[in-house]
Amino acid sequence: MYYFLLLLSAVLVCGQQRKNVLFFAADDMRPELGAYYGADFPSSIHPDMHTPNIDALAAKSLLLKRAYVQMAVCSPSRTSLLTGRRPDTTRVHDLQHNWRTVAGNFTTIPQYFKENGYRVAGHGKIFHPGRASNNNDPISWTEPYFLPSNDHWVEESRHTWWAASKTKTDQYPLIDQQTATAAIETLKKLSAKAKTGEQPIFVAVGFHKPHLPFLFPEELLKLYPRESIRLPKNPHAPVNMPEVAWTDFSELRSYKDINTQYGFGGINSTLPDDVVIDLRRAYYAAISHTDDLVGQVMQALEDEGLSDSTIVSFWGDHGWQIGEHGEWCKHTNFEIATHAPMMMHIPGVTNSGVTTEVFTEFVDLFPSLAEAAGLPTIPLCPEDSRSIATCTEGKSFVALASNPTQPWKLGSFSQYPRMLIDGNLVMGYTVRTDKYRYTEWREYDGLMFTPIGDASGDVELYDHVKDPDENVNVADKAGYTEIQKDMKRILRAGWRKALPVM
Known part of the structure; x- marks a missing residue:
């Protein structure tokens, strides 16, 4: 067909x-x-x-x-x-x-x-x-x-x-x-x-x-x-x-x-x-x-x-x-x-x-x-x-x-894998929004091509308003608790939830 x-x-x-x-x-x-x-x-x-x-x-x-x-x-x-x-x-x-x-x-x-x-x-x-x-x-x-x-x-x-x-x-x-x-x-x-x-x-x-x-x-x-x-x-x-x-x-x-x-x-x-x-x-x-x-x-x-x-x-x-x-x-x-x-x-x-x-x-x-x-x-x-x-x-x-400023995607999604010294594979999933970049490094199943479990490992959060060059990771820092929770929600919800509503 x-x-x-x-x-x-x-x-x-x-x-x-x-x-x-x-x-x-x-x-x-x-x-x-x-x-x-x-x-x-x-x-x-x-x-x-x-x-x-x-x-x-x-x-x-x-x-x-x-x-x-x-x-x-x-x-x-x-x-x-x-x-x-x-x-x-x-x-x-x-x-x-x-x-x-x-x-x-x-x-x-x-x-x-x-x-x-x-x-x-x-x-x-x-x-x-x-x-x-x-x-x-x-x-x-x-x-x-x-x-x-x-x-x-x-x-x-x-x-x-x-x-x-x-x-x-x-x-x-x-x-x-x-x-x-x-x-x-x-x-x-x-x-x-x-x-x-x-x-x-x-x-x-x-x-x-x-x-x-x-x-x-x-x-x-x-x-x-x-x-x-x-x-x-x-x-x-x-x-x-x-x-x-x-x-x-x-x-x-x-x-x-x-x-x-x-x-x-x-x-x-x-x-x-x-x-x-x-x-x-x-x-x-x-x-x-x-x-x-x-x-x-x-x-x-x-x-x-x-x-x-x-x-x-x-x-x-x-x-x-x-x-x-x-x-x-x-x-x-x-x-x-x-x-x-x-x-x-x-x-x-x-x-x-x-x-x-x-x-x-x-x-x-x-x-x-x-x-x-x-x-x-x-x-x-x-x-x-x-x-x-x-x-x-x-x-x-x-x-x-025809309308370059119309509401569009909530952010962009990227990822990068790492093989650790112990042989385990982790995947760094990252989302970039207007003000922040948030990354989670999660244990990864290389056969099923999915993260394992719900727990995150190492975390990065960069404030692009104050720090556009990403020089300081503010994850888990005072004042960023709610922002980090929100960014985690966006990342875990995934790219489909970030698409514009047309």
């Missing part, structure tokens, strides 16, 4: 031009973008960011200033976004497991557009590669998938960062340069029928940067003079932080220029100031590298005459810590790891730019793209959706384009 309805829908819309989709993804990009300056920018200590192309896209998009990921690590976050379901439903908490194997045969965003008659092409990093997606989920695409090669950058990639010379990049383009070039060629190849509406297209472009290692064209360092780079103002772990909330940033320490020479990632074992400054500078340059490539693909969209008929979506798969709290990488439930950029340009709807401060989540993108493109509505998943191919645990945010 479901596939009959899909076919019927395709027949009904065949006489009208459907919108194309350009689907950008960036890896490890926190909202360190000009469009986010202000209360939603991840740090008060930063140079002027050079992101003119993403800022230009934001200026004609629905800009979701407070969008949050469901788990701050690549594969779980991408799996959640691409299927519209949360990590306990996808059963993907690591970089190895494939949702189709461990959870259910869930439809993905590109697959849904494919099933509705689109030509669907993927480039770079959209799904997490390898076993986690059966090598980029072949069922999701109509075109051969493009993967860039890193063969000529192996030695440079052993360092946390590298400013690549123009002489070498002219001969051997960096991986994201390869991805942008391939995407531009795809737009040229598919544009004729897409322009007439005969054959709508969905083109996904996944950039690896600013993921480690930070490889970027050397000229971008000029945008960020070393003297303009500042140290984070909060280089220490939050006061009263439970130890389980910490990550030892082993990802960063795997590179030869960091390795074991700067400690083992223990709490408050900060890196030397000059290393912190170099890493922050390189991260900013890597963001500007991605921005430049976004601009190139957007120019190609314009050159092919597709701008007025193409939805453009942009997102970063989670935030990233660059020395705040003495932390690095993602792998936490902190604000700076779970908050990420997301925006959507809908031709004729958001041309003048719309900004919203209401809470949205990455699971919301699937139903939003379907609605914006005029495809059949993605239904809300029931409690047990393992046998349902297409449904969502999010909510379309398209209505925010």
